Amino acid sequence: MAPVATANGNTHTPSIPETLKKVEVVKDQDVQADMDPSKLTIKLADKLKAIPEPETLVFGQVMTDHMLVMNFDAESGWSAPVIQPYQPLQLDPASSCFQYCTNVFEGMKAYVGPDGEPRLFRPELNMARLQTSVGRVALPPINPEALLVLLKKLVSIEKRWIPKLPGYSLYIRPTVIGTRAALGVAASTSSMLYVILCPTGPYFPSGVSGISLLAESESVRSWPGGTGGYKLGLNYAPCFAPQRIAAKLGYMQILWLLGEDRRITEAGAMNFFVVVKRDDGDLDVLTPPLDGTILPGITRASVLALCEAHSPATPLPGLSPDLKLHIHERTITMPEVVQLHQSGRLTEAFCVGTAVIVAGVSRIGFEGKEVKFSMGSDNQQYVTAALANRLEAIQEGRFEWQGWSVSCN
């Protein structure tokens, strides 16, 4: 996808919703039932779980009391949605989800707003991306609007699970899996959609002052014509063995490189940014383009929009209103990062994603050397901090911005 120039001279690849239109989805609404929130059945758990102390939470390990479930089959379409007690799935061992990995998911978060009500962050973008994901692995299409209605209902029911501490939230995991029970190598004509929830705190343990990354070019996470641009479960399993090696070498995540020019794609499962000082005193904010090898992250798109909006009228917190941030979605190679660092122009690097929100990078290991970033007190990480503060304020409903935070009521 070729970058296009915007009015202010920034380079831009098309926004998420445009990117998402690429996959054809076919729906025969004459014979198949659509997702229908009006048919929702709610079966509440007889006994509710005790809610753990927020400080004891490890990401993704404690699930709430209830889950949303719907099934699709080619004859009847979508079944009536059910909110039911959290429980195991029962599936044929030949199912596509086990055999051929026809599995997709989304990551979202719910926050308690100042009014005490749960809020979601730009949830329509997650629903649109989920539609693209199911299309990429030839699963039956979903109904994004109907699913969002149901998801809000589930979050409202589980409201007591949302921790009230700053930086805490309820993580939401919509999942769609192929349920065709046959071994023939072909698309799954049936599927199960479910949504599960878990309370969560900061993704990385407290005391971590920045993410350490190991730049890796031998294992390749994604490539042109592959699936790196879609949120598919299958993009994750190949990363675990390399990640173990990185951890042994003392790095928290891998910075995935691609090709002979060693261009940067993603950091762990996060989008990657660098901040570069310009000769005119402004800052360039660089991130790899949506060329199909990286996830079209919703936090990524939001960070770009917030940088672009930084101005005397709507300044980011802690940044000089007169400082200009020039965003560029373009290829960044690891040798270029090294060279920018050596020249003293590379001031910050940070990672963004739903789980981590915005987190600064402390160092990058590359070919036996390290690119180190000054963190914290000396003000070097001030764009990172400004974006993290603003995004968290928007997500928690403390700062209203362009309707990004949506009430579940």
Next chain:
Amino acid sequence: MAPVATANGNTHTPSIPETLKKVEVVKDQDVQADMDPSKLTIKLADKLKAIPEPETLVFGQVMTDHMLVMNFDAESGWSAPVIQPYQPLQLDPASSCFQYCTNVFEGMKAYVGPDGEPRLFRPELNMARLQTSVGRVALPPINPEALLVLLKKLVSIEKRWIPKLPGYSLYIRPTVIGTRAALGVAASTSSMLYVILCPTGPYFPSGVSGISLLAESESVRSWPGGTGGYKLGLNYAPCFAPQRIAAKLGYMQILWLLGEDRRITEAGAMNFFVVVKRDDGDLDVLTPPLDGTILPGITRASVLALCEAHSPATPLPGLSPDLKLHIHERTITMPEVVQLHQSGRLTEAFCVGTAVIVAGVSRIGFEGKEVKFSMGSDNQQYVTAALANRLEAIQEGRFEWQGWSVSCN
């Protein structure tokens, strides 16, 4: 992996078992129980299913009465194996197998030999490859020898399901899935191994005189540094949407290309071969090398070995004993295939795999044109037929060859 020259001048990449040693597997046998066939429990079904007429079988849709199951967890290791009635799996919705696609499988076949006993084809190679696969997605290691003992036991119990018709067999699907019930993006520390079986006939419907392939370079199945060289479920889901487009255009499978030179990797989920006439009257048999972008197929390795063994002492059926077959594991580009075809030197193309065994290619669509092959009566597909006949005879125990066919008793 660099090709090495063999004594007879053929180029060779290392054989499967050597390739498989690349992934490190760690096993703490002091604290974790190993797979132990002596602990096997057998719970037979109360009522056995009716066995369908072989002619009505569709690949992978009818499962036998029983399955083998074992579970691994980090504390206790492998549970005692159980052969139990075929039944649904019960799994937590947060399990790695659904979320991050930590799923691997193998494909094998059992045949009834002339002695009436079930036989497997080079099963130790499937077990070794399965070990490599679990390592690649950071699942706990298996015990290949123990698993083979258990698998033979399961096949013996299900012996009545093996169709007695030529070309029919019992398809065996060992599967390992990650069962860690947590959403943190990390390796699955627990897993479930199960083996399911289904009776099967010829993979493609009768009346098909050859496989039609659409050469595809926009969607890319695998990449250097990716996972194409491992038998992972996640290599399959991304192929289904492109496969649908190929089917709409009248092609049975996709011929996957890679890179600007449009080199051939795999055909559908099969390894690909071409046969080329030489100036000296001999034949070159070409197939892409094991460079990490294609599956190290067991049928592929067997076909190469059978071609190399073709000689006056051990001729392939229907081929002149004096004809020399020169095997070459080397890059083949689609433009080269077109050029060889135009020169009249390209005599055959065929696909190999466990399900299909050896099947001739009738045509390849590429950039709006077609490369067509003469099939059948005019003897053009005689290497393909010779290999198919010999392999099937070995697999069915009618022709003894280097211990490749192994009794389950």
